[in-house]
Amino acid sequence: SQTIHQWPATLVQPVGSPLSLECTVEGTSNPNLYWYRQAAGRGLQLLFYSVGIGQISSEVPQNLSASRPQDRQFILSSKKLLLSDSGFYLCAWTSKGSGRQAFFGQGTRLTVV
Amino acid sequence: TQLLEQSPQFLSIQEGENLTVYCNSSSVFSSLQWYRQEPGEGPVLLVTVVTGGEVKKLKRLTFQFGDARKDSSLHITAAQPGDTGLYLCAGEKKTSYDKVIFGPGTSLSVIP
Numbered sequence: 001s002q003t004i005h006q007w008p009a010t011l012v013q014p015v016g017s018p019l020s021l022e023c024t025v026e027g028t029s030n031p032n033l034y035w036y037r038q039a040a041g042r043g044l045q046l047l048f049y050s051v052g053i054g055q056i057s058s059e060v061p062q063n064l065s066a067s068r069p070q071d072r073q074f075i076l077s078s079k080k081l082l083l084s085d086s087g088f089y090l091c092a093w094t095s096k097g098s099g100r101q102a103f104f105g106q107g108t109r110l111t112v113v
Numbered sequence: 114t115q116l117l118e119q120s121p122q123f124l125s126i127q128e129g130e131n132l133t134v135y136c137n138s139s140s141v142f143s144s145l146q147w148y149r150q151e152p153g154e155g156p157v158l159l160v161t162v163v164t165g166g167e168v169k170k171l172k173r174l175t176f177q178f179g180d181a182r183k184d185s186s187l188h189i190t191a192a193q194p195g196d197t198g199l200y201l202c203a204g205e206k207k208t209s210y211d212k213v214i215f216g217p218g219t220s221l222s223v224i225p
Contacts, residue, residue: 041220042218043217044201044215046212046213057212090156099146099205101146106155107153109153
């Protein structure tokens with residue numbers, strides 16, 4: 001069966017510090033991978049998605065970047081965090097094809113102080 | 114620009130009442146999905162609708178996809194406290210790269 005791992009679950013970082021959130025998928029190959037950010041009680045804002053190794057599409061110009069060094073690994077990074085980067089970050093994967101279900105990690109609660 | 118709109122944004126009802134939430138777009142989607150999310154967790158898929166006019170039922174939940182595949186509704190009959198959560202619709206947008214985008218969600222609170 002397929003599983004998705006995302007860590008850490010919570011993170012408190014000072015303004016100006018770097019960030020690295022990691023997401024890995026097991027039990028499938030060549031998935032589409034996504035990073036979303038969610039404000040409290042609201043919908044998911046698509047940040048980055050990837051259809052393959054090294055292929056990253058950025059949806060929103062911002063202080064963040066993403067990389068896909070391996071087929072089932074997706075990393076969200078920042079060189080210098082801003083207060084506005086605080087939020088709930090979710091990694092997800094879908095298989096390729098129509099009507100695909102998105103499977104989500106447990107999320108990372110990031111607080112920038 | 115929000116490609117998917119959801120209404121209402123917040124909904125608080127008494128246990129046993131019926132409710133409908135809506136998902137609308139000016140774009141056509143090849144499929145549309147509904148997810149439910151509880152605080153601190155990732156969304157979990159409820160249903161996928163693919164065909165215009167399609168109606169799917171999941172116990173007390175009824176999902177409908179608009180004929181033009183631009184909108185969808187979720188109707189809950191006799192709501193229960195366990196239905197409380199954030200309901201998100203998501204559409205599959207065909208571009209050079211396929212991607213799944215989400216609406217802003219409807220936050221439902223069912224009061225015992």
